[in-house]
Amino acid sequence: MAIFVNEKTKVLVQGLTGGQGRFHGLRNRDYGTQVVAGVTPGKAGQDVEGIKIYDTVESAVAATGATASFIAVPPKAAPEAILEAARAGIGFVVCITEGVPAQDEARVFATLQRDFPKTRLLGPNCPGIISPGKCNIGITAGEIAALPTAKGPNVGIVSRSGTLTYQALYELKQRNIGVSTCVGIGGDPVPGTSFVDCLAEFQSDPETHAIIMIGEIGGAAEEEAAEFIMTHVTKPMSAYIAGVTAPAGKKMGHAGAIVSGGKGTAQGKMDALNSAGVKVGLNPTEACELMAQIIASM
Amino acid sequence: MDLFEYQGKQYFARYDIAVSAGGVALTVDEAVAQAELAKYPVVIKAQVQVGGRGKAGGIKLANNADEVRLHAKNILGMNIKNHIVKRVWVEHASDIAEEYYASFTLDRSAKRHLLMLSAQGGVEIEHVAVVDPTAIVKLHVNPVEGLTLDAAKRAVVDARISEKAQDGVAAMLVKLYECFTKGDCDLAEINPLILKPNGEVHALDAKVTLDDNAAFRHPEWDEYRATEELDERESLAREKNLQYIGLDGSVGIIANGAGLAMSTLDVVNQVGGKAANFLDIGGGANAELMTAALEVINSDAKVKSIFINIFGGITRGDEVAKGIVEVIKRVKLRAPIVIRLDGTNATEGRAIIAAAGIAESQLISRSTMLEAARSAVEIAGKK
Numbered sequence: 001m002a003i004f005v006n007e008k009t010k011v012l013v014q015g016l017t018g019g020q021g022r023f024h025g026l027r028n029r030d031y032g033t034q035v036v037a038g039v040t041p042g043k044a045g046q047d048v049e050g051i052k053i054y055d056t057v058e059s060a061v062a063a064t065g066a067t068a069s070f071i072a073v074p075p076k077a078a079p080e081a082i083l084e085a086a087r088a089g090i091g092f093v094v095c096i097t098e099g100v101p102a103q104d105e106a107r108v109f110a111t112l113q114r115d116f117p118k119t120r121l122l123g124p125n126c127p128g129i130i131s132p133g134k135c136n137i138g139i140t141a142g143e144i145a146a147l148p149t150a151k152g153p154n155v156g157i158v159s160r161s162g163t164l165t166y167q168a169l170y171e172l173k174q175r176n177i178g179v180s181t182c183v184g185i186g187g188d189p190v191p192g193t194s195f196v197d198c199l200a201e202f203q204s205d206p207e208t209h210a211i212i213m214i215g216e217i218g219g220a221a222e223e224e225a226a227e228f229i230m231t232h233v234t235k236p237m238s239a240y241i242a243g244v245t246a247p248a249g250k251k252m253g254h255a256g257a258i259v260s261g262g263k264g265t266a267q268g269k270m271d272a273l274n275s276a277g278v279k280v281g282l283n284p285t286e287a288c289e290l291m292a293q294i295i296a297s298m
Numbered sequence: 299m300d301l302f303e304y305q306g307k308q309y310f311a312r313y314d315i316a317v318s319a320g321g322v323a324l325t326v327d328e329a330v331a332q333a334e335l336a337k338y339p340v341v342i343k344a345q346v347q348v349g350g351r352g353k354a355g356g357i358k359l360a361n362n363a364d365e366v367r368l369h370a371k372n373i374l375g376m377n378i379k380n381h382i383v384k385r386v387w388v389e390h391a392s393d394i395a396e397e398y399y400a401s402f403t404l405d406r407s408a409k410r411h412l413l414m415l416s417a418q419g420g421v422e423i424e425h426v427a428v429v430d431p432t433a434i435v436k437l438h439v440n441p442v443e444g445l446t447l448d449a450a451k452r453a454v455v456d457a458r459i460s461e462k463a464q465d466g467v468a469a470m471l472v473k474l475y476e477c478f479t480k481g482d483c484d485l486a487e488i489n490p491l492i493l494k495p496n497g498e499v500h501a502l503d504a505k506v507t508l509d510d511n512a513a514f515r516h517p518e519w520d521e522y523r524a525t526e527e528l529d530e531r532e533s534l535a536r537e538k539n540l541q542y543i544g545l546d547g548s549v550g551i552i553a554n555g556a557g558l559a560m561s562t563l564d565v566v567n568q569v570g571g572k573a574a575n576f577l578d579i580g581g582g583a584n585a586e587l588m589t590a591a592l593e594v595i596n597s598d599a600k601v602k603s604i605f606i607n608i609f610g611g612i613t614r615g616d617e618v619a620k621g622i623v624e625v626i627k628r629v630k631l632r633a634p635i636v637i638r639l640d641g642t643n644a645t646e647g648r649a650i651i652a653a654a655g656i657a658e659s660q661l662i663s664r665s666t667m668l669e670a671a672r673s674a675v676e677i678a679g680k681k
Contacts, residue, residue, distance in 0.1 A: 027612070042570050076514060101512035102404055103482050106441040109409050114442060141611040141642055161557020168612040170641055187556060216557055219406045242560040245567040246576075253541045253556025253578040266564075283565050285667060 001207035002131035002157065002181040003198070004092055004120070005068060009135045012037040012090075014057065014073055014081045016048050020096070021072035024139050025051070028070065031142040033135045036064040053175050057088040068092040070128070070137045075099040077110045078124055086116035090120070094137045105190035107217045112192070121192025125254070127162035127184035130169075140182070144284070145169045148178035153209035155291060156202040158195055159171040160221070161242060161254070164214050164284055171288035174210075177295055180208040182269035184238040187216065187254025195225035203233050210236045212287060213278070217243030218257045218264040226272035236294045237278040240287035241266045299508045302345045304387040305522050306504025312518075313477035315470065315488075316500045320389025329370035330363050331389040338362060339391040342369045346381035347527070349422070355376045359391060360627055370456075381527075392502060396460060397490035397668050399423050399434075401505075402473060402478035411439040411452075411478070413471065415457045419490035445475040466499030467491065482512035531598050532576065539591035540577060547572025548678040549596035550604040550633065552588070554579055554613060562607045571675030575599045585621030596632055603680035605670060606637040615639050615647030623654040626661060634677055636662045638670035 013027065015021035016038025026049060029035040037060040038048055044055040054060035056068065069085040071078060071093060078097040079224030085093045105124065112119055122129060128138010129239040132145040144166055148154040155177055159165040165184045172179055183198050185191045188236040194204070195213060202208045222241060229237065244266040246252050259265050270280045279294070301309060307317040321332035322345070351357055356378050358369035366388070376383045388603030397419035405412040416434045418426050426433055435457040440447045450471040454464045466569045470491065478486040487505040494500060513519055528536065535542030541556065547564075549571050553559035559578040566573050575598065579587045589608075594605055608618050618639060626635070639647045644665075651663050664670035 015598065075511065087304065095423060099511045101482055101515075102484065102509050103441070103479055106404055106409060110440055110442040111407075114440075115438065139612060144641060159557075161555060161560075163553070163555025163558035163609050165557075166641060167558065167609050168610070189404060190409055214557070216560060221406070224407060240561075241555050242564065244564045245573065246563065247543075247545065250543050250576075252543065252560050252576055257560065259555060265399055282568060283667065284561055296466070 001205050003182065003201040003205050003208070004127055004183065005131050005135040005137060007134040009068050009092070010034045010036045010059045010064060011068045011070055011137055012039055012057065012064065012065045014039045014069055014071045014085065016040065016051060017043055017046070017053060022048055023122070024072060025070060028136050031136040033137065035218040036066050036090040045153040057084050057090065061088045061090065068091065068137060069094070071097060073097060075101070078102040078237055080187060082108050082121060082150045083111060086112055086119040086290065091118060091120065091121060093121045094126070094128050095121065096126060096128060098125045100124045100188065100249070102189045105188060105291055109190050109192060123186045123192060125188045126186030126191070127165055129183045131179065131181045132179050138184070140166065144173060145182060146173040146176065146178050148207055149181050151180065151297050152207070154178040154207055155295070156180050156205065156208040156211045157204070158211065159184050159214035160187050160216050161214060164242060167284045168212055168214060168288060171285060172291070175288070175292045177292065180205060187257055189219070195221050196228045199225060199228055199233055203235060208235065209298060211290060212291050213237060214238040214240045214284070214287070215239065215269055216254065216257050217241070217246050217252065217259050217266050220264065222269035226276040226278070229276040229278060238281060238287045238290040238294060239273050239278045240284050241269045242280045299510055299519070299522060300347050300527060301506040301508065301522055302347065302385070302525065303343065303504050304345055304385070305525070305647045306506035307501065308544070309481060309506055310477060313481065315473050315477065316498065317504070318389040318500070318502070323386050324368065324384065326370045326374065328365055329386055329388050329622055330366050331613045333360065333363065333366045336388055336390040336633055340366065340388050341391045342366065342373060343387045344376060344378060344383040345385040345387055346378050346383055346594065348379045348381045350466065351378060357539055366518050368573055389656070392492060392500060393489055393495050394492045395495045396463065396493040398459060398467065400474060400491050401485065401487035402475055403485050405438065408438055409442055413437040413439060413453060415453050417458050423489060439475070443480070445472060447472055460493065462497060463493040463499055466493070466497070470499050479497055482509045482516060483507060484509050531594060534597055535577070535594045538594060540579060540591055541595060542594060543576040545573050545575050546600070547574045547598050548602040549674050550574045550598065550601040552577050552579060552591045552595065552604065553607040553609070554609065558607060558609055562605065562667070565671040566605065567677060569668070569671045569675050570680045571671070571678055574598055584598070584617065585624050588621045589629060591624045592629055592631065601633050603633050603674045604631065604635045605674040606635055607667060607670065608637070608639050610639070610641035610644055610647070612642070613643050615644040616650055619647035619650040621649065623656065631660070634660055634662065636664060636665050636670050636674040636677070638667055640665070
């Protein structure tokens, strides 16, 4: 099973001829992902190590039946690339681009919501998604992810941070705990996919038995997740929130990670998750240890 | 990037939002010259990015050149909550009939733009929100549809803005929304938005935060960059394109990824230490970036130990290790490094560090984040 992507997912890469797109697109293919096409306007007919390039997403979809898109283009081009994928009927769009203006993100999200409700956007500014052994879209190093086992228990991971996602994957692998899907939703102010979206999917995925959530300071996404967990999630969870010591008013690298007006503090988020029955660790290792205890008791 | 009031007003003026005639001054003589241009009476306002200027004596009325001299002399150089006043804004004093509040931000939960409007202006809006929450009208605006004049008029009526000011305020809201969206602001706030006795509506203050990600389409922002108040370490980091924030502890931090860097700060704190900075060197973590990062950390006299926390995903541990060994040979560091290397090829990386034969007084390798934090804090001393 897994969520959002699996062995049947056919991926096209918007920007496959660029540095990032080529590097990660080919790595994703090497992992076993079905990378069926690349899209770069004006370069139709070329290929990148055997992957055919098309001028438009529409023509690539028509020729290959691609169902997902991996966008690795500069910030100026990302909003239009997302909308082009949506217009071509792509159901799942992963945008790793860092540095997209917040006004563009808000406009793109509202446009998808109004005109293309069947398209799910992951990102921008996210590491991507991996369903170990099945499909890897984005920049995650596939080899650090443990394969899920047939009878479980397997863990689903959802995270706002890239490197902390890898940290979690790695620690679970060292403890021989399988992963169903690991989703990096990204650290920007208007992520296309939220914690709540992922939690809902994990809750109904038979291959996922427990969930790790990694949040950070800023916004109210973790508090909203806590509210959702209380009413909708029955699977056991552990969590970690980065930024306990972050000073107010300073953006900590991610555009969304800022404590302002006393809102969005790590402590507030930890308290909310605790009240929802989530076991909260004080560092990423502790969150994974707590998950190991949960798994051991299953 | 946060703008000073005078820059915010200049930015507003680009979008046809009415502001008072005035100018910025760095010296007492310049303040007098600006006052003559603006016509007396004038208000002299300290330009600092912190609230409570008025209470601190940073805003004064002057009726003639002598008064301007007196006040400008007092205000320039004044310390307001650890912000030193380097500039004053001198503008023609406005007659005020009524004061309102208006702002646009992005509501991240709703994924919509948010207008906040109140007939109670000139006071802290957070205070109004606590004592009289119904006095603030909140209106979500769909970013695709934008703010229509009709919607603005309804918000103005809902906020119980005086009838004589309603048309003016509604028109002002549409312009402010334009500034917020086309101008790529994270925040565009007017407090107070005033009604003059002659019926004109006018922005008496300006608080603007710009979205750094949109700088590529705003060449006009370059002049704001020049006045941005960064400490020495932050300026150096910006030159090197590193994500750096200066803090006041003694453990220098370098990590790859914003989340991991934040987490590193947390772990250092957890074991009783205090970080000197936040520094995210991003995904690459090659020798060049590592050198630049170490140079920035090295410029901070408070640093007593340097904690390098790298998790190898696509970044390979052996490459990171090679880079660090190279840097240690090239740069003379003020403090020992504690490195935690984990993830892809971490074992090979640790072997490279061990084989380099660097003294423990210069480089210590630890295999987990927590152990590394303990070592770094032990060297730097507890907070």
